[in-house]
Amino acid sequence: MPPSEALDATEAFLGRFVCFPSEYARVATSLWVAHSYLLEHFDSTPRLAFLSPEPGSGKTRALEVIGSLVRRPMHAVHCTPAALFRAVGDLDNRPTILFDEIDSVFGPKARENEELRAFLNAGHRRSGLTFRCESVGNTHTVVSFASFAAVALAGLHDVPDTIATRSVIVKMRRRGPGEAVEPYRLRVHEPEGLAIGEQLAAALDSLVIPEDPVLPAGVTDRPADVWEPLLAVAEGVGGAWPGRAAEACLHFVAGRAGAAEPSLSLLLLADLRRVFLEAGNPDALATAPLLAGLLGLEESPWRDLRGKPLDPSGLARRLRGYEIRSTNLRVGATVAKGYRQVDLSDAWMRYLPPIHGEPVGNPFGGVPQKPATGATPATHTHHQEESGTNRAQFREERLPTAVAALTDDGATREALAATSGRTTAGGHSVGA
Structure with a gap:
């Protein structure tokens, strides 16, 4: 299957079960799923954050559907830092982290989750490392763990700027009367998603990824770091995807600029x-x-x-x-x-x-x-x-x-x- 058709099938599967706020959000999510299979080609990986002001807006459903499509999904609700460090540190089996209820990490008990916050901040760059002091008897050794991993988040309200500026933020909302999606049944639809994910992985296996993808005018600095991997995937896939990716990029970058509250x-x-x-x-x-x-x-x-x-x-x-x-x-x-x-x-x-x-x-x-x-x-x-x-x-x-x-x-x-x-x-x- 050509890469563009495999990515089309991925987008169609996502759209059946997730009520995205816009086509741009669906395009960005599809590209993010694809980039999870190509992580070794990139120096950075954007966080994909599904956020909403109220429960019942489809955030968890989005992670469930994505989980059937991405490379080695690891659902990480209330995951301990030690488990994350070791899972991501296994470079031969590095997972894609799907972190639900992220508001519990950044909420009132944020001080209890400093290690998780540090992991999420550091892991968007290939050079990101997390250091732990491990003891064996009376010997103390500093051990470094690779933190570079694709991470999708879901939670209420907002995330700190250190995460937001590294993320594609999808503002989810409750479905309106005229907005309908298919119910997602894990036992029925997960196998279908897994098959589509396997097709996508096979189609991307020999894909030529441009080292310097074309960025839309005005996209620089941190937004460029966020969007470069997704634009590179789109450019490599070809077809209508480069243009759609550029439009999605401009939509999210402009939206982020317009929504940012000055310090x-x-x-x-x-x-x-x-x-x-x-x-x-x-x-x-x-x-x-x-x-x-x-x-x-x-x-x-x-x-x-x-x-x-x-x-x-x-x-x-x-x-x-x-x-x-x-x-x-x-x-x-x-x-x-x-x-x-x-x-x-x-x-x-x-x-x-x-x-x-x-x-x-x-x-x-x-x-x-x-x-x-x-x-x-x-x-x-x-x-x-x-x-x-x-x-x-x-x-x-x-x-x-x-x-x-x-x-x-x-x-x-x-x-x-x-x-x-x-x-x-x-x-x-x-x-x-």
Whole structure:
């Protein structure tokens, strides 16, 4: 049987019993099943995660059906770390791990499952190893176990970012009134799935896998690691699969970018930029008015961080990771601690999208000043000196547009998620 026909049969079998949220999800799952037979050709393996907000959404059924198709399935509900390490470490009989109820690993008892989390994080790369200390009598030996294995997950809610960024995430949902699938009966349908899996394995046995598959434009970094094996399978199989795989890739990568919630640190950078804009784009702001501006933003988290408002030390601690530190500012006849725009602008440029209408490379369209020495005046603005535009004109002509772009909740979330070279749903490309 030609590889494309074997993969078509795999997709058809999956579609009979699993109500996928989209054709893209069915395509991705079919390619993932095929890649489990070709793991030795790849440097990385994506996790396939079936997640839903509520039970009864078909996640376990998806794992059951996949289990009849993949190479050496190992159903791992409540599996001990030791069992996983040894099973995956047997390179001649490496299984495909199907891990149900993954929310129990990442939920309230997550601290009890650190070894499993480490295994899932490390095992997506061929170089991933897990180390254990084993004792024989009074002798202690460090033993390494290979962690590289294809893993499919199913669980409620979400998974940590360390797993999510390594995964193709299929958001499952309960079937609607018009959505019907065949009931899956293990004793009846598993043999059929096993036969289709054997046909797929035979068809893929002599498949030529491209070492450098074509990636859709804009798919780089971690998303490229996730999708490269699946795109390579599709390219090797041929037929309609390369095009369908590319469409599925773009669908999931764009969906991941649009759904990603920005971290508190990114929100802080965005809100600091907003406060500077609303203050007239000064060269610097003292810490006290800067915090007042942050705390005054509607729906901001800064008034209640674990029951306390953001304070000067908390602000300094959160900015330290971006190598931004407070400095002495001259406020009238006194000197106070504060932050200069020139110290913030590099982080704004690298981690936030540019404000609509401003050139990429500077958040406000001006020319960054060189760092000043001594105490910097806290009232001077770039636009007064650099472009000759006075503060009133800046407020009237440019500030409302910039602030509106930042305060549009949907646009802000989408734009923040579009950092690191990703493309937003609106088509705006953001440089890394």
